[in-house]
Amino acid sequence: MIHHVKLAGAIVLASLSLASCESLITGGDLIRPGLPMAKFTFENRSRDQPFDTILISTCEASSYGLDRLPNGVVIRPGQSYTWDVSAGCYDTMAGNVGDGSTRKRINIPAGTHFTLFYTGEGADPYREQVR
Numbered sequence: 001m002i003h004h005v006k007l008a009g010a011i012v013l014a015s016l017s018l019a020s021c022e023s024l025i026t027g028g029d030l031i032r033p034g035l036p037m038a039k040f041t042f043e044n045r046s047r048d049q050p051f052d053t054i055l056i057s058t059c060e061a062s063s064y065g066l067d068r069l070p071n072g073v074v075i076r077p078g079q080s081y082t083w084d085v086s087a088g089c090y091d092t093m094a095g096n097v098g099d100g101s102t103r104k105r106i107n108i109p110a111g112t113h114f115t116l117f118y119t120g121e122g123a124d125p126y127r128e129q130v131r
Contacts, residue, residue, distance in 0.1 A: 026061075027058065027091075028058035028060065028061040030056060030068070031084060031086050032058075035088065036087045036110035038085055038108045038111060038114060039082055039085070039112070039113040040084075040085045040090070040108055041081065041082040041116070042054055042081055043075075043079075043115055043116070044075045044079055044080065045119050045127075046120035048077060048120075050074050050075065050096070051094045052073070052074045052096050053067045053094070053095050053097055053101070054092065054093075055067060055068065055092065055101075056068045056092050057091050058088065059090060059091055068083060080115075087108050088107070089106070090105070090108065091103065091104075091105050092104050092106060102125060106128065114128070115129040
């Protein structure tokens with residue numbers, strides 16, 4: 001019996017470790033059960049800066065996670081991309097493979113369409129709009 005309890009405990013610990021690793025790798029789920037929903041749009045308003053990588057993670061995640069753009073998608077000046085997300089706090093990083101990136105922490109209210117505009121201008125190249 002003790003052997004089975006130790007084995008069960010080891011399985012639970014391994015599962016928790018894997019769940020923590022998943023958040024580290026992915027940046028956490030954008031849609032989390034039980035939380036109200038919203039829309040998040042990243043819009044490129046720069047003059048000449050395309051983006052081929054958009055990382056979005058929950059603020060509780062231990063990394064920015066994986067690229068949230070579909071394979072081959074590039075957000076060129078004047079273009080945007082929209083995700084369905086649970087309302088809450090997110091860390092975002094926009095950039096290009098092999099180049100630098102820009103970061104921004106955002107708070108998306110429930111039931112809204114939150115847009116993060118990248119202008120490329122000034123010390124903070126971002127602007128926000130909530131509709």
